[in-house]
Amino acid sequence: MTYIIPKQLKEEMKLIDRPIRLWWKDFLALCVLLxxxxxxxxxxxxxxxxxxWIIASVSSLFLIQPAPGNPKKRNWEAIILYISKDQYTHYSINHVPDMKVKKDA
Structure with missing residues (x-):
């Protein structure tokens, strides 16, 4: 038996294809913004x-565009990820014993 497995399981649902492309996630974001x-x-x-309303429509269109640094995310998702990111610098714990060994040698 041969099973056909789709290649893209997590593809977004598209509502409108022509003349503009509108995905389901973008439609929900526009509804929340509205x-x-x-x-x-x-x-x-x-x-x-x-x-x-001009500023509202321009900002809404900006927020649903793909993010330049991560094309799989929208600008509003990138902003939320940036705000929720931990802003502190974290250092590795194991680098301190390495420094002590080098001083003793």
């Missing part, structure tokens, strides 16, 4: 509603 911008719309003065 909800967030709608929530904060009440805090914006009525004269500034149009610039607010």
């Amino acid at each position: 909800g967030t911008f709608l929530m904060f719309k009440t805090l914006v003065h009525s004269w500034l509603i149009v610039p607010y």
